[in-house]
Amino acid sequence: MRTQLKLTRDGDVFIVRLTPRQVAAMYEALSHLSERDYGDTELTLLVGSGREAVDALVERLAGRRTESCDFRLTMEELHMVHSALCTAPTLFLERSGLFAEEPFNIRLGFYRENFYALAHAVLRAAAEA
Numbered sequence: 001m002r003t004q005l006k007l008t009r010d011g012d013v014f015i016v017r018l019t020p021r022q023v024a025a026m027y028e029a030l031s032h033l034s035e036r037d038y039g040d041t042e043l044t045l046l047v048g049s050g051r052e053a054v055d056a057l058v059e060r061l062a063g064r065r066t067e068s069c070d071f072r073l074t075m076e077e078l079h080m081v082h083s084a085l086c087t088a089p090t091l092f093l094e095r096s097g098l099f100a101e102e103p104f105n106i107r108l109g110f111y112r113e114n115f116y117a118l119a120h121a122v123l124r125a126a127a128e129a
Helices: 019-037 040-047 051-061 075-093 102-108 112-128
Strands: 005-008 011-016 070-073
Touching: 005 112, 011 019, 019 040, 019 051, 019 075, 019 102, 019 112, 040 051, 040 075, 051 075, 070 075, 075 102, 075 112, 102 112
Parallel strands: none
Antiparallel strands: 005 011, 011 070
């Protein structure tokens, strides 16, 4: 998966061109958190926003894409994406404390390293914007 991003500021929002795989990774990370039985308190702790904001962003990212497309994201939404990419792998820890790679790959369709690399790219691109 391509992990390079470029964010352009437009007032209070950022414009970012995302590949279909990048959108899919962001969607999978956020939707996995959204599907869990978390209330606003847990979601706010995990991604900085409550259920309504998380579900709204999940809906915007939903759908199969075949071409790169532009998204307008607020700082709050960038934070949600970054946090979801970093948090999702922690939800696949076994009782022993070890990471369960296979269930993660099956449910999210990506490797953990893809999520971390994309999260790092979001952070780097935001710093450069």
